[in-house]
Amino acid sequence: MSSSKSPDKAADPSSPTAIPPRERIVSSAADLFRKFGIRGIGVDAIAEAAQTNKMTLYRKFGSKDELLCATLRQVTQRAGAIWDELERDFAGDAAAQLKRWVEFQVDRLEQEPGGCDLANAAVELRDSDHPAHAVVQEFKNSQRNRLAAVCEAAGSSNPELLADTLSLLLEGARVSVQTSGPEGSSRRFRESCEATIAAFHRSRV
Amino acid sequence: MSSSKSPDKAADPSSPTAIPPRERIVSSAADLFRKFGIRGIGVDAIAEAAQTNKMTLYRKFGSKDELLCATLRQVTQRAGAIWDELERDFAGDAAAQLKRWVEFQVDRLEQEPGGCDLANAAVELRDSDHPAHAVVQEFKNSQRNRLAAVCEAAGSSNPELLADTLSLLLEGARVSVQTSGPEGSSRRFRESCEATIAAFHRSRV
DNA sequence: TCAGAACGTTACCGACCGGTCACACCCATG
DNA sequence: CATGGGTGTGACCGGTCGGTAACGTTCTGA
Known part of the structure; x- marks a missing residue:
């Protein structure tokens, strides 16, 4: 679980740039899938919760299914x-x-x-x-x-x-x-x- | 696609006192919910599987949720x-x-x-x-x-x-x-x- | 015979969905 | 400055969804 790459950026925890978009998306997706179910939440809402947008989400993950698998893999690791x-x-x-x-x-x-x-x-x-x-x-x-x-x-x-x-x-x-x-x-x-x-x-x- | 107009009305070889639509709907709904999940199947498909139509479904059950509850109650009885x-x-x-x-x-x-x-x-x-x-x-x-x-x-x-x-x-x-x-x-x-x-x-x- | 309930058919609505596109933007590196 | 990759924005697409309206049909029973 190596997370910090120690960039000399501002370590402001409230700043969205503290955590790279991909991790934010997976994290938000896991959260929303848990709350509303996989079919119960849309990719738009996931992207918004991750403080990003749908386009970035689809650039990191080719599809909602792929995103789901990524979140599940994260859960298994944890x-x-x-x-x-x-x-x-x-x-x-x-x-x-x-x-x-x-x-x-x-x-x-x-x-x-x-x-x-x-x-x-x-x-x-x-x-x-x-x-x-x-x-x-x-x-x-x-x-x-x-x-x-x-x-x-x-x-x-x-x-x-x-x-x-x-x-x-x-x-x-x-x-x-x-x-x-x-x-x-x-x-x-x-x-x-x-x-x-x-x-x-x-x-x- | 739609070759309707066929008068298959009285051509049903089953019993004259056929199963009433309500039961057919509940039965089909239970089947399809089981197969595809509640969110994974639409009321149109349920009505079609029950050999009826959406309008009749909505006259018997006010909503999909109500239909779901009815099917669950049937499951509990069984x-x-x-x-x-x-x-x-x-x-x-x-x-x-x-x-x-x-x-x-x-x-x-x-x-x-x-x-x-x-x-x-x-x-x-x-x-x-x-x-x-x-x-x-x-x-x-x-x-x-x-x-x-x-x-x-x-x-x-x-x-x-x-x-x-x-x-x-x-x-x-x-x-x-x-x-x-x-x-x-x-x-x-x-x-x-x-x-x-x-x-x-x-x-x- | 005729009223009326039950049922069928078609079309439609507004909302939302997953997914894509074109384009502007920011920012690091050269 | 130029360039190019990662990112943000909004519009858009085709499809599906739950639900409704209006009207036509069939069956029943008094």
Whole structure:
């Protein structure tokens, strides 16, 4: 995540030139897609929110679909950073990593009531040929495998099944947030995760 | 394009008491919303698929939103019928009901790769003020409570937590179907459910 | 027989969409 | 100064959308 090129320009945070247009567009697009849905927001509004215009947007990204993929890829990078953080803060202690993973996701549930941008995009774009679907599928797969690795390192019986279960719980919680609000969902997710982890820790299921 | 004027009026080989337009519209709308998304299909196409026209559609339903709510309500009725079936086929045997519930949902995962229409609608309509949201929330709540009743009758330790966990697993599986395909998702859901039910049956979690 | 409801057909409206074009602008480098 | 790339501006295109108006048709039932 190297962002600063240290230009000798004015570092005024309010100045639109502080951040290059491309990043502003991706950032604004992610924001508006999240708020209104992919089909619910137009490229004009995205460009305006990024303090630029439609022409520049189309010069950076050939189409709205391409812009969408770029925003999703950015989301995957941000979300994927958790594993590095886990390894950094709890190196070697996989059980602690698993516990922290749950808490991290609980925080996300409470702070991001819009659910998972990737999953939401997949739901909204029913056409499975859409290029965004590949981004989503690859991400979900990698997240599950990373989780399975942690589960295995934590000495769980049947780490694959535990990872599957926790993945489903998370996926379910992130959509429940959108149907039933974040209040109960995060609590239920946490309690379900703790019970599940305990069960897989105790028995030979 | 339009070779109309053909008097195919009474040439319908189906029953004389044909399905009334309203039901046809709701049925077609549910189908097309499922296939293309709510924002991905127009009322014209819905009317045509229902073998009627837009004017009739708007006379039966005042707006697209109203039509959407009607289709969602129909989905809730259909999906809610499972509880009657469960009680009919396994009266008194709550453990068997729970097992059958899992298998029923597994079948749905495999046969309906589009996920849950209600949840999908909630995801697509980010505006939580939309009338459809109320329909979705009420349905999800009732489903969870019904499941909790079965869990309690099955003698589970902590039936509330078990119901929450199974609900999250189902919700997660029905979105995973859309991100990773139905092959692995249904199997993972079943195995996770079985392990979870077993854990709640065996211990005092 | 005739009224009236239900349904079909066509055309239309205003709004918005994704995407393109031509052109002016700013600013760094030579 | 010249030049050329990155950027801003506004007009424009073809298409689709949700929704409505006006009128014609078919069926029913008293």
